[in-house]
Amino acid sequence: MRKRLIPFVTAGYPSRAGCVDLLKACAAGGADEIELGIPFSDPLADGPVIQATSQKALDGGIHTDGVFRIAEGFKDAPLDFMTYVNPVLSYGAGRFFGRAAKAGLRGVILPDVPPEEAGAVLGASTESGVPIIFLVSPTCTDDRIRMIGRLSKSWIYLVSLKGVTGSRMKADVGAFVKRVRRSTDRPLCVGFGISTPEDAARVAAVADGIVVGSALLRIVERGGRPRDVERFIASLRKAIG
Amino acid sequence: MTIPWAFPDKGGKFGAYGGQYVPDTLMANLDELEKAYAAAKRDPAFWKEFHAYNETFAGRPTPLFLAERWSARIGKPEIWLKREDLNHTGSHKLNNCLGQILLARRLKKKRIIAETGAGQHGVATATVCALFGLECVVYMGEEDCRRQALNVYRMKLLGATVVPVHSGTKTLKDACNEAIRDWVTNVDGTHYIIGSVVGPHPYPMMVRDFQSVIGKEVRAQLKPRLPSAIVACVGGGSNAIGIFHDFIREPKVRLYGVEAGGKGLKTPHHAASLSGGRPGVLHGAMSYLLQDVWGQVIPTHSISAGLDYPGVGPEHSLLKDRRRVTYAAVTDDEALAAFHRLSREEGIIPALESAHAVAYAEKLARKMRKRQVLVVNISGRGDKDIGIVQEHGHA
Numbered sequence: 001m002r003k004r005l006i007p008f009v010t011a012g013y014p015s016r017a018g019c020v021d022l023l024k025a026c027a028a029g030g031a032d033e034i035e036l037g038i039p040f041s042d043p044l045a046d047g048p049v050i051q052a053t054s055q056k057a058l059d060g061g062i063h064t065d066g067v068f069r070i071a072e073g074f075k076d077a078p079l080d081f082m083t084y085v086n087p088v089l090s091y092g093a094g095r096f097f098g099r100a101a102k103a104g105l106r107g108v109i110l111p112d113v114p115p116e117e118a119g120a121v122l123g124a125s126t127e128s129g130v131p132i133i134f135l136v137s138p139t140c141t142d143d144r145i146r147m148i149g150r151l152s153k154s155w156i157y158l159v160s161l162k163g164v165t166g167s168r169m170k171a172d173v174g175a176f177v178k179r180v181r182r183s184t185d186r187p188l189c190v191g192f193g194i195s196t197p198e199d200a201a202r203v204a205a206v207a208d209g210i211v212v213g214s215a216l217l218r219i220v221e222r223g224g225r226p227r228d229v230e231r232f233i234a235s236l237r238k239a240i241g
Numbered sequence: 242m243t244i245p246w247a248f249p250d251k252g253g254k255f256g257a258y259g260g261q262y263v264p265d266t267l268m269a270n271l272d273e274l275e276k277a278y279a280a281a282k283r284d285p286a287f288w289k290e291f292h293a294y295n296e297t298f299a300g301r302p303t304p305l306f307l308a309e310r311w312s313a314r315i316g317k318p319e320i321w322l323k324r325e326d327l328n329h330t331g332s333h334k335l336n337n338c339l340g341q342i343l344l345a346r347r348l349k350k351k352r353i354i355a356e357t358g359a360g361q362h363g364v365a366t367a368t369v370c371a372l373f374g375l376e377c378v379v380y381m382g383e384e385d386c387r388r389q390a391l392n393v394y395r396m397k398l399l400g401a402t403v404v405p406v407h408s409g410t411k412t413l414k415d416a417c418n419e420a421i422r423d424w425v426t427n428v429d430g431t432h433y434i435i436g437s438v439v440g441p442h443p444y445p446m447m448v449r450d451f452q453s454v455i456g457k458e459v460r461a462q463l464k465p466r467l468p469s470a471i472v473a474c475v476g477g478g479s480n481a482i483g484i485f486h487d488f489i490r491e492p493k494v495r496l497y498g499v500e501a502g503g504k505g506l507k508t509p510h511h512a513a514s515l516s517g518g519r520p521g522v523l524h525g526a527m528s529y530l531l532q533d534v535w536g537q538v539i540p541t542h543s544i545s546a547g548l549d550y551p552g553v554g555p556e557h558s559l560l561k562d563r564r565r566v567t568y569a570a571v572t573d574d575e576a577l578a579a580f581h582r583l584s585r586e587e588g589i590i591p592a593l594e595s596a597h598a599v600a601y602a603e604k605l606a607r608k609m610r611k612r613q614v615l616v617v618n619i620s621g622r623g624d625k626d627i628g629i630v631q632e633h634g635h636a
Contacts, residue, residue, distance in 0.1 A: 041409065041537040042523060044418045045264045045425070051408050063535045085262055086522045090536025112262045112522065116252070120527075137266035139428060144268065162266055163426040 003240040004155070004189055004209025007216050007233055008035040008082065010053040011070055012062025014220060019057075020070060025226040026216075027076035029233025033106055035211065038067045038083035045111040047166030049214040049221060064091050072103045080133065082109040085120065093121045097128035107133040107154045115144070115151050122151075133157050138176050142183050149184025155208065156180070158190040166214030169193030169203075177206040197239035204240035212236060243490040244565065248556060253442020256562065258555035261441040263525045266425045274432075275443045277348050282450070287343065294339050295454065298372065299329040301336075303455075305462040305616070310586045315606045318469065318613040323459055323484060325620045326591065332621030333455060333480045334365035338434055340451030342369040345432035352376040352431045356420040358385055358413035358476075359546035359594070360392025361621055362436030367401035377401040380419045382412040385546055392625055410540045413550050417524050437477025438554030441525030445554050452483025459616055460487050466614055470495040470605060473618040474597040475515070475568065476548035478557045480620035489565060498557060499601040501543035502570030512541035513570040514553040515561050528555040544573035544629065545593035547621075575600040577633060580623060592621035593629065 007026040013019055026034050039054035039062060046054070064087055071079050081100060088096045088110065100108060108130060113121060115134060125132045131153035136145055139162065148156060158180060160173050173190060180188055190203045191211030195218075203210050212233075219228050248255045253275075261271055281287040295301040303324045312320045325333040345353060353375050357363030363379040370377035379396055383405045386393050396403050409415035417440075424433045438445045438452070459468070471488060473481035475498040488494040503511030511517060514529045521530035523538055531539050531551040543549040560566040571579075576593055579600035584590045591599055595618065602617045609615060623630075 041539075042414065042418050044421045044524070047422075048408075055409070058537065063537075084522075086530075086532065086538075087536040090521060090532060090534070111264050112525070114261065114263065114265050114268050116268070117260050117262050135265045137264065139266050139269040141269065159264075159266065162428050164422050167426065 003204040004032045005030060005233070005237055005240060006033050006035060006189060006209055006211045007031050008037060008211060008213030010037045010039055010050065010057050010217060011067040012039060012057030012060055013053040013217070014056065015060060016062065016066065016070065020074065021226040022220065022229055023074055024076055025230040026233050029230040030237030031077050031233055032209070033078040033080060035080045035082045035109065035213070036067065036071055038064060038081055038087055040084040040087055043084065045164055047164040047214060049166045049217050052221065053217050068099055068103060071105065078104070078106045080107040080109055081105055085110050085113050088121060093124035094127070097124040097130050100130045101128040105130050107131050109133045109135070109157060111135055115148050118151065135159050136180055138162055145180055145183040149186055152186045155187040155189050156184065157211065158188050158207065160190050160192045160194070160203070163192065165192055167193050169199050173203055174206045197235045200236045201239040210236070210240060244492055246489045248559065249442060249446050255445070255555045255559040257520070258527045258558040259442055259445055260527050261525060262522045262527065263441045264425055266428060267441070270428050271441055271443070273348065277344060278443055278447050281344055281347060290343055291340055295336070299335050299339065300327065301454065302458040302462070303327050305459060308587050314586070317606050317611055318609040318615040320602065320606060321614060321616045322589065323455060323616055323618045325455065325480065325618060326589065326595070326622035330361070330365045330368050331624065332361045332365070332592065333452060333483060334362045334436060335368065336454055336483065337436065337448050337451045337479060338365040338369045340447070341432070341434045342373055342375070345375070346373060348432060350430055350432035352378070352427065353434055354378045354380070354420050354423050354431055355434045355436060356380045356413065356416035357436060358416070358549060359625060360385070360389040360396065361547060361625070363401070363403070364392055364395050364399070366434050367396040367399035370401065371399045378423065379403050380406050380416040380423070382406050382410070382416050384411040385413065385416070388546055388629070389625060414523070414538065421524065437479040438482045438556060439477045439524055439526060439552060445526065445556055448479055449482045449486055449556065452479050453486040455480065455483040455618065456485060456487035459484060463614065467491060468494055468616045469609065469613040470497060471616045471618070472497045472499060472598045472602045472605060474499045474548060474594050474620060475553060475557060476501065476512070476550050476594065477552070478554040480618050482554060482556055484618045485566065496566040497601060497605065498566050498568045499597045500568060500570040501545060501548035501597060502572040503542040505572055506570055509539070510542035511570065512543040512549050512551065514551060515557060515568040516570045520558065523552045526555045528558045529553050529561070544576060545597065547592065547594040548597065569601060571597050571600040577630065579603060580630060589619065590623035591619050592623050593626045595620045
């Protein structure tokens with residue numbers, strides 16, 4: 001089965017138009033779906049790269065309506081939203097998920113909403129048909145993995161390591177994926193710390209897909225162009241098959 | 242008639258507030274902490290140890306002092322000052338740090354992290370780490386490091402590593418973000434000593450319990466009388482919850498929380514979350530929050546670094562909605578005037594944070610009656626603020 005390649009792009013970074021160019025580059029490079037990040041002022045699950053791109057996007061004036069307009073205008077690949085819970089609650093969970101459904105969003109990832117707190121958004125998600133994509137980390141107990149599996153209507157986001165986005169991947173991802181598989185049959189995509197085609201190949205050998213964010217945005221932070229991003233995504237595509 | 246008050250509930254909620262809005266990685270640690278604290282709470286030996294260090298190391302109980310000249314000038318209630326400024330390290334912050342470090346020892350954690358704004362909590366954390374020989378890392382906004390250089394040096398003297406935080410607004414909220422990121426990365430051997438009644442469950446409950454020693458002492462010190470009113474400043478709100486908690490069930494005791502009004506609530510330059518914010522999620526909990534229409538947290542301003550925080554403890558949000566506590570704000574200028582007045586009238590230089598409570602108490606006292614008792618929590622001493630006060634040109 002084709003492994004899912006899921007790049008992450010910060011909405012409004014490096015500019016509104018520039019972010020659409022990055023989305024197109026991801027699709028052209030072979031992305032199956034793309035995470036569009038709605039920037040938040042206090043991204044506590046993110047490392048330095050996504051902190052910086054989020055801040056720049058916010059400084060550039062991006063807001064939730066603006067991100068919706070980007071999503072509504074982009075047709076090259078399916079999108080997920082990734083953001084923190086406060087922008088969703090502030091927009092109104094019902095209104096947020098309703099508009100996401102109309103825009104054809106595949107899912108919403110909220111790293112500060114564990115299943116224990118999902119009540120705040122689950123009703124709106126269910127009603128809209130846009131699922132919440134839950135995260136599972138290496139410290140998650142088997143009981144909680146089963147609970148997350150039951151709540152999940154989409155793939156599950158495996159956080160490869162203890163840490164924030166953009167950290168260095170550890171060697172024991174395979175064992176972690178196997179442990180999660182024993183407790184759920186949902187598709188498992190791994191993110192956090194995947195930065196090279198070698199990382200990608202190693203993870204895709206055991207998981208159903210990979211998520212790549214900081215490594216992609218680092219290319220742009222260092223002055224890279226959309227075609228450099230496309231090349232990078234294509235190299236990951238080739239590595240995971 | 243007493244008011245029932247059994248919060249938080251089992252899910253860590255104070256009504257709609259509180260909770261555990263954190264990355265999955267931390268859920269196991271929070272669960273471990275919750276269980277360890279529940280066991281410690283039932284264990285008399287834990288409290289015996291806590292009280293022993295409070296007595297011999299911190300110097301508790303702190304005095305309750307009758308401010309005679311202030312009371313006489315107003316001519317209405319007796320004004321009593323709870324002298325947390327006399328607690329070791331110069332503020333109430335040590336009460337919480339002592340409780341949490343004893344818990345961290347039970348959990349066999351070898352490394353302690355903390356965030357700090359003004360540096361008072363950082364100094365208190367560095368102090369208890371020195372006391373027990375544990376590694377200590379304190380996150381502090383770059384801007385606060387500059388404003389509170391003396392406290393940075395105090396922490397280093399005590400053996401702590403101070404990490405300046407360059408992200409976001411470079412103040413307390415960003416220091417919290419960075420401490421949480423450290424904790425997510427080093428979950429196994431690290432305990433995070435949060436400095437106020439904020440953050441994910443069980444912190445707001447646990448910090449409240451450790452700080453509630455303040456109110457319990459006030460009750461014993463005033464016995465058989467009860468205060469008519471208690472005033473405390475509110476940033477995250479730990480000194481306020483600490484002095485309120487034992488009196489929440491007493492409907493006759495009126496409680497007042499004073500937020501940082503900065504340059505005025507009508508300007509964007511304040512830090513009054515309860516007076517000027519609306520519910521939202523920051524640092525793991527739902528509570529009143531200063532945010533824009535899109536839910537982005539907005540930069541705050543206060544002359545007092547310790548109140549310069551866009552959120553507030555979730556229990557305060559519930560106490561506000563239930564109208565059990567009256568929340569108000571005083572401006573930078575009012576706090577500065579109170580700072581000077583208390584210094585000259587009573588010989589006590591209060592922290593700028595506490596000066597907010599003093600300023601509000603001045604107004605409240607005028608509306609009270611003779612022989613009533615008004616208690617003001619002097620949560621910390623003002624030595625750290627001398628430079629800021631000098632910059633404002635008063636003498």
